[in-house]
Amino acid sequence: MNRVSLLKCDSYDAKKIESKIRYGFELLGGEEYIRSIIPQNSSIMLKPNLLSIERVGSPVVTNDVFFEGVIRVLKDYSSNIKFGDSPGFGDSRRAAEKCGLINVANKYGVEFVPFKEEVHVTLEKAIRCTSWNVSKEAYESDVLITLPKMKTHAMAYFTGAIKNQFGCIVGTKKASWHTRMPEANNFSKMLLDLNSVLGTDYAIMDGIVAMQGNGPKNGEPYNMNSIIMGKSLSAVDSIAAYLMGYKDPLETPILKEVHDSKWGPVLIEDIKVLGEDLESMSVDDFELCRKGGNFYFINPSVTNFLRGMIAPYPSLIKEKCIKCKRCVDVCPETPKAVLMKKNNKNEVWPVWDMKQCIRCFCCQELCPVGAIETRKTTLGRLLNGGDK
């Protein structure tokens, strides 16, 4: 049975996090277990979540103190540790600097590698995508350890260990995957293949302060007080989803695809949780996000017809909009599905063309001020039990 460690940690204190992670490894099998992940003389690449340029302590990104706690443990097992990412928007070095990760890395001799260089690789036994261009540094590292943040997500319901490696697709190339895989089920299959091709070895999730509501960038912090770690990315994600309140992992698009394709363990009864008790750590007042995924499981042949009537859609909160035009810049569609347009009062606002929009929610994800929300149509609400 697949095992994960679930650890209670109620503050960002590097020494406390270090000791929790050491304890988590001990529960899972100690030195022998660690060496099965990090053989002698291996290089390690850490992949935090650097979605965008965020301040120190922001719940959008992997916390800098959490990052320090992880490094304090791993430096005992490798003298060659690097970290990197390619954010959805903006310069990766700036993103790593602003949220404090570069400071921490410098303190421990950990090198920052902006994911800019690509390597072309193929995946023979793919679920869906055989041909890949991925970050060379992430691909070539001996051990790839993902450090996701526990957050809600408009399209995928939540984002964790599996989705975090989307940052190993370099820069704007991410947009083309959204265009090629607009349905959540295919996008999820793509993410599983991406992790297979990268060979992501391990996950240590920052769930100390999680994000609820309008995630993955504009939600609210929530003290989940947990760290989850394990070899299986899907097991770690499944436990995270359960803690948040998705009691059936199969309702979340990525975990459903994991289960259907037998990519990894998903069902709670197939995962052994060590450390804390899962029930007592899980919460019932976390604001979930169930606005994206399910629609896209509808038969693709009727998708275009049904999209306008059922699909959730990005919607502007005018009072928050600063007219920065980022939503237009990040839209992967050609022509753009959102444009800055003048209205009859001569005011310029972002305006969406819902026929063109593939509902990837990149605009919602990357709006710097949370001025875009995901809304359901009336019919969509009815079909989903009346929630907004």
Ligand code: SF4
């Ligand atoms: S909706 Fe957000 S991203 Fe778009 S212009 Fe307004 S503030 Fe900028």
Ligand code: SF4
């Ligand atoms: S408008 Fe927003 S949701 Fe629609 S395709 Fe563009 S980025 Fe995706």
